[in-house]
Amino acid sequence: MSSKNSNEPMLDIFIFETTQLIEQLEQSILTSEKSSCYTPAAINEIFRIMHTIKGSAAMMVFNNISTLAHSIEDLFFFLREKKPRHIDCSALSDLVLEGIDFIKVEMEKIKSGDNADGSASALINSIKDFLLTLKQGDTSTASLENTQKVDSKKYQYYISQDRSKTYAHRNAFKAVIHFEEGCEMENIRAYTVIHNLKEITDQVLYIPEDIIDDDDSIEVIRREGFQIYFKTDYSYENMHEFFMKIIFLKDLELIQSENDDEFREFSKIKQDVVDEYPIKAPKLQEQDKEIQSASAQQSIINVSVDKLDKLMDLVGEMVIAEAMVIQNPDLKGLELDSFHKAARQLSKITSEMQDMVMSIRMVSLSTTFHKMHRIVRDMCKKLNKEVRLEIIGEETEVDKTIMEHISDPLMHLVRNALDHGIELPEERLAKGKPQGGTITLEAKNAGSDVLIIVKDDGRGLNKEIILNKARENNLIHKDEADMTNKEIFNLIFLPGFSTKDRVSEFSGRGVGMDVVTKGVEAIGGSVLIDSNPNEGTTIMLKIPLTLTIIDGMNIRVGKSRYTIPTISIKESFKPKERDIIIDPDGNEMIMVRGQCYAILRLHKLYRIRNSIRNIPEGIIIMVEQDGEAICIFADELLGQQQVVVKALPEYIRRLKKIRGLAGCTLLGDGSISLILDSGGLINF
Amino acid sequence: MKKVLIVDDAAFMRLAIKTILEKNGFEVVGEAKNGIECIKKYKETKPDIVTMDITMPEMSGTDALKIIKELDPSAKVVMVSAMGQDVMVKEAIMQGAKSFIVKPIKEDHIVQTLNKVLET
Known part of the structure; x- marks a missing residue:
């Protein structure tokens, strides 16, 4: 059983299961630490997990993992059996977390096909030392040990x-x-x-x-x-x-x-013989009930993400193919009652199927969120700060791909909040704040977006320092007096910006907050920031719920087609000449129910010829994002359909960042339509 | 072919045992990941022999063994134990487990043990 090559499926399942167990273990330790002691249930759980890892690792001949797991198992066995009263919980957590980290590193090596050759002997020694101190320190141990011996004697002579x-x-x-x-x-x-x-x-x-x-x-x-x-x-x-x-x-x-x-x-050598030991058989009926309830939750399988990705791609292709059939130019002008009926049925099914596939890919944010507990804990210890991490809405679900992209930015934000935001306890007390700071991690759904908010009650962003730093690095291209708070705060997301002079272990490693924007923008999201001196900083990540398929409205400008995500469209209407206002700077506006909105001529923006120039002849589509709205002027509406979002080809993106474009899609007739990003257009 | 029910909370262990047993001409009729499931599967599949892990959530292997022995006194159960679980293995033997296998599992050990137990 030792050769790894012949055991691929076993290796896979080993990696999968062990990783899962490790995560579970980490959670359990952090919760235990927070409640400041280990409950018997937690001890038992940790013991069991270590036991399983030990067994599996030994089977796969990862002896270093197995021995380490064994030593932790021994430790928790002692805790479980002897229940020593005075445990140094924090030291215990440190030890086990260190063990977890070791196993994690080894697992990474195994995953990437390297030899798991790390040595845990130093750690194992400290675990043994810890166990030894526990044994010595607990005065009641000796007597307990005796009673245990007696107990086992009772078993022995049955x-x-x-x-x-x-x-x-x-x-x-x-x-x-x-x-x-x-x-x-x-x-x-x-x-x-x-x-x-x-x-x-x-x-x-x-x-x-x-x-x-x-x-x-x-x-x-x-x-x-x-x-x-x-x-x-x-x-x-x-x-x-x-x-x-x-x-x-x-x-x-x-x-x-x-x-x-x-x-x-x-x-003559006397032997005790025969002591009746009653067999305790649990009551059968009660057990039966439990069996039934347990078997109900038995229907979960694990599927590899690769397969789901392929399925998602296929569904995407199917949506395009469906559009190609239903909107086929050959069908124009034909009377096809039953065809349309069948086509509607097909559309209904594809959209249901798509919803289903999307929902399969949804994962809750709780794992990502709970990972932050560990970060907060470790950093607090190192920086001597007191911080409580509050998590709200961890059950919110996002697409698996999105989750992968926001995990790092989130970690970065939390680190930053803790390192730069939250003050030292003395400083907080002096300011009349509670000694311990709070970092709130919140997730909630808002329309087709998920909002993830990282909030701290620390010192807030300092505009002066930001401006100075930005000036030093030549990052300001605008009159400083004209800059709004928001614009100043946004400077911190620029590449090459870092206000901390000394590089700390956690947040200042040369990579600035721009990793956050990069990560979030890669999945079509945006970052909003707000801060008040001495009240704290709030950073909001706005992320689309799903990536690949959106409901879109196709419009035409000249010969070009564009798609606007239906969710951001507020209304569309035929404009009247008398509603159009031109301000002294020559900007066009339109009055809608007593409110004035700017008009954005798409043909002007993208330099399209042969389009309608006269506003009343075309159509206005009002789009809204983040409470701001703009009126887009186009030639005509073509119709609503589900579109598969494809990223713009790499070479175009490299060439120039085209503002206001979120991607492109294939239409039913095979032509390409550019997807407009309403947020980008509004802030143009 | 002799029918085996594999009971272990670790999917990895179940797969490992299953792979070995199927290679050696056993038929794995079921898998269970805790004692409660094991009893249910035992009733359904009526295996010739059960490999039973000891440390499991919900209901341990020793508890499940007791119930299985109540249901079917002739049941053949082989415990799967880690080193150092002496006391628990001993209790299992008292409760009627036929033998035991020590983790990490060696192919010839498990095959020999199961065959011997099935002979009796």
């Missing part, structure tokens, strides 16, 4: 014997059993033999006597064999057959004694 059997057995035997080398736990194997033998007779004596509790018994059995003296009515042949059934039997020496001398001799 024999399921038939008391009606008489003592007058005729045949006396001596048997010496040698087990195969490497069969492990010889003492228990010996116990099994005795257990089975006592079904036949109750006159049994054996060496070594103390099979279970004495650790040396294994060695004795390995060296000298397991010796049994017993009397029975069975014949030599019967008994030989009995012993041959022993598993991993290497050697059997079975002698029938002519007289009882040897037996009597041996009986």
Whole structure:
């Protein structure tokens, strides 16, 4: 089982399961630490997880992981059994978290096909030391140990014997059993033999006597064999057959004694025999009920993300293909009642299917959010700050791809908030704030977007420092007096911006906050920032719920087609000449129900020829984003349809960032339509 | 072919045991990831032999063993144990487990153990 190449599926499942367990473990530790002590349930859980990892890793011959898991398992076994009262919870958490980190690193190595060759011996030693101090420190341990011994004694002499059997057995035997080398736990194997033998007779004596509790018994059995003296009515042949059934039997020496001398001799060494131990069988009916409830939650399978990605792509292609069929130019002018009926049915099914596929890909943010607990904890320790992480709306779901993209930006934001935002306890007290700071991580749905908010109650952003820094790095291209707060704050997201002079371990590693904007923009999201001195900073990530398929309105300008996401369209109407206003700067506006909106001529923006110039002849589409609206002027509306968003080709994006474009899509007739980004157009 | 029910909370272990057993001519009729599931599967599949992990959530292997023995006194259950679980293995033997296998599992050990237990 040791060769890794032949075990690909096993390796996969090992990696998958162990990673999951590790995450579960981390959670459990952080929760325990927060409640400032380990509950018996938590201890048991950690013990079990370590036990499983130990077993699996040993199977895959990742011995370093296995030994480490074993030492942690031992530690928690001690905690579970002896329940020492004075535990240094924080040190314990540190140790286990360090162990988790080690396993994580090794798992990464395994995943990328490298040798898991890290050494955990230093860590294992500290775990052992910790266990040792626990054992010594707990004064009640000694007495507990005794009671435990007594307990196990009670177990030891149970024999399921038939008391009606008489003592007058005729045949006396001596048997010496040698087990195969490497069969492990010889003492228990010996116990099994005795257990089975006592079904036949109750006159049994054996060496070594103390099979279970004495650790040396294994060695004795390995060296000298397991010796049994017993009397029975069975014949030599019967008994030989009995012993041959022993598993991993290497050697059997079975002698029938002519007289009882040897037996009597041996009986002088007194052995306790037979103490009734009642078998406790749990009540069956209760268990049955549990069984039923448990089996109901049995219908989850794991699917690889690759497959889901492919499925999503296929559904995307199908949506395009559907449009190609239904909007096929060949159908123009034909009377096709039943075709349209069938087409509607098809559309309904494809859209349902698409919803389904999307929902499969949705994952809750809770794992990503809870990872932050660990970051906050570690940083607080290092920076001597007191910070509470509050999580709201962790059940909010986003597409799997989105989740991957925001995980790093989120981590960065939390680090920044903790490192730069939250003040030291003394400073906070001096300002009249509570000693411990709070970082709030919130997620909520807003239309087709998910909002993720990272909020701290720290010192807030300092406009002066930001401006100075930006000036130093030549990042300001505008009159500083004209800059709004928002614009100043946004400077921190520019590449090459960092206000911290000293590089700290956590947030200032040369990478600025621009990783946040980059990550979020890569998935079509945006970053909003707000801050008040001494009240704190709020950073909001606005992220589309799903990426690939949107409901869009196709419009035409000249010969070009554009698609506007339906969700951002407020209304569309035929404009009237008298509603159009031109301001002194020559900007066109339109009055709608007493409100004035700017008009954006698409043909002007994208330099399109042969389009309608006269506003009343075309159509106005009002789009809204973040409470701001703009009126887009186009030639005509072509119709609403589901479109598959494709990113603009790399070479175009590299060439120039075209404002107001979110991507492109294929229309039913095979032509390309550019998808407009309403947010980008409004802030043009 | 002898029917086996594999009980282990770790999917990895189940796969490992299953792979070995199927290679050696056993039929794996079911898998369970805790004691409760194991009892349900035992009733459904009526296996010739059960490999039972000891440490499991919901209901441990030893507890499940007790119930299975109540249901079917002739049930053949082989415990799967890690090193150092002596006391628990011993209790299992007392409750009627036929034998045990030690993790990390070795192919010849598990095959030999199951075959021997099935012979009796």
